[in-house]
Amino acid sequence: MLRVGIIGQGGITSVHYAGYENLNNEGIEIAVDAIADIRPEMLEKHDVPRKYADYNELLEAEVGKLDFVDICLPTFLHAPAAIKAMELGYNVLVEKPMALSYELCMQMCETAKKTGRLLMVAQCCRFSNFADAVRDYMASGELGAVRHACFKRDDGTPTWGWDNWFLKGERSGGALLDLHVHDVDLLNSLFGVPKYISSGGGTYIEGDGVDYVSTNYYYEGGLYNHSTGGWVTNNQSHYGRIYRVDFEKGHMIQTVVGDRQVFKLCKADGETIDLNEKYPAACPYTAEIRYFTDCLVKGLPVTRCLPESTADSIRIARTEEISIMNMGERIAL
Numbered sequence: 362m363l364r365v366g367i368i369g370q371g372g373i374t375s376v377h378y379a380g381y382e383n384l385n386n387e388g389i390e391i392a393v394d395a396i397a398d399i400r401p402e403m404l405e406k407h408d409v410p411r412k413y414a415d416y417n418e419l420l421e422a423e424v425g426k427l428d429f430v431d432i433c434l435p436t437f438l439h440a441p442a443a444i445k446a447m448e449l450g451y452n453v454l455v456e457k458p459m460a461l462s463y464e465l466c467m468q469m470c471e472t473a474k475k476t477g478r479l480l481m482v483a484q485c486c487r488f489s490n491f492a493d494a495v496r497d498y499m500a501s502g503e504l505g506a507v508r509h510a511c512f513k514r515d516d517g518t519p520t521w522g523w524d525n526w527f528l529k530g531e532r533s534g535g536a537l538l539d540l541h542v543h544d545v546d547l548l549n550s551l552f553g554v555p556k557y558i559s560s561g562g563g564t565y566i567e568g569d570g571v572d573y574v575s576t577n578y579y580y581e582g583g584l585y586n587h588s589t590g591g592w593v594t595n596n597q598s599h600y601g602r603i604y605r606v607d608f609e610k611g612h613m614i615q616t617v618v619g620d621r622q623v624f625k626l627c628k629a630d631g632e633t634i635d636l637n638e639k640y641p642a643a644c645p646y647t648a649e650i651r652y653f654t655d656c657l658v659k660g661l662p663v664t665r666c667l668p669e670s671t672a673d674s675i676r677i678a679r680t681e682e683i684s685i686m687n688m689g690e691r692i693a694l
């Protein structure tokens with residue numbers, strides 16, 4: 362039986378609670394023993410043995426009682442909470458984006474090394490059926506090399522967060538770090554850190570960070586990728602994404618709009634394969650928690666989502682911001 366404390370009880374925790382329930386149904390026993398939130402009404406929603414009014418309180422009171430903490434706080438609190446947790450002896454699963462700056466991410470990595478604690482950032486797209494399919498076809502070589510990947514992701518303006526933190530750039534990093542980081546991180550995990558980037562974008566919502574971005578990624582060897590997205594649409598039901606990876610002998614496409622999803626492989630010889638059958642959509646949040654707890658139990662490093670790699674995603678995203686401020690300047694990484 363693993364014991365977890367969930368820190369922050371806002372929007373994203375619903376899928377984490379569902380993840381723990383799914384894993385218990387699979388026979389992987391995990392108990393949510395403690396939770397924390399500064400809003401008392403959020404603590405009332407859950408039947409959990411021990412409840413705390415702030416993340417510091419939980420961390421100080423639960424030393425030695427939990428196998429790990431699951432940090433679901435607003436982004437500006439990720440680094441301080443994760444660093445304090447590891448220094449007190451906790452293993453840490455922390456929501457994406459890792460932290461507001463590359464320097465803070467590296468402090469988290471260094472603390473994990475110094476304390477010997479397991480740290481993983483919940484970059485859920487690494488655990489998606491799309492990522493699995495791209496990785497498999499890249500490894501098999503069946504479709505030849507990748508020529509180009511193009512990811513587009515949009516969402517409605519997030520007005521639901523605690524204290525409107527999403528729309529305060531210094532707390533969230535804007536859509537660049539909160540939304541677009543999913544695609545930056547997926548590209549990074551599949552193709553590595555690009556050699557150069559060049560970005561356009563802007564801030565349309567007062568006080569926000571970059572809330573729309575479009576980036577060109579140039580790699581060693583000539584690969585060129587592109588990613589674009591933001592949260593400037595003001596209808597929450599707009600959520601959608603279009604992912605395409607072009608191989609030499611076909612292309613893979615996944616489109617998601619609301620609950621409608623198309624996932625296909627269109628081969629150069631004319632054959633079309635429905636990848637929903639070969640790679641059925643499974644909950645990526647359950648998959649990431651399953652992976653993290655498996656590594657924890659077996660004492661293995663989280664190679665599929667190393668903290669240094671998720672830190673690189675923040676470095677890439679923040680470099681995109683500099684490029685935007687410099688009218689699309691091409692910047693080396």
Ligand SMILES: NC(=O)c1ccc[n+]([C@@H]2O[C@H](COP(=O)([O-])OP(=O)(O)OC[C@H]3O[C@@H](n4cnc5c(N)ncnc54)[C@H](O)[C@@H]3O)[C@@H](O)[C@H]2O)c1
Pocket residue numbers: 368369370371372373374397398399400403414415416417433434435436438456457458483485521522523526539
């Ligand atoms: N992986 C994904 O797809 C995904 C989706 C949504 C959000 N997220 C990430 O999850 C994190 C949380 O987002 P959210 O949507 O749940 O935000 P939210 O605003 O709904 O929830 C944050 C919670 O933290 C609580 N909180 C604030 N300060 C606290 C403190 N000092 N101690 C304890 N609790 C405190 C707030 O009261 C709130 O309930 C963010 O980093 C976000 O980027 C990830």
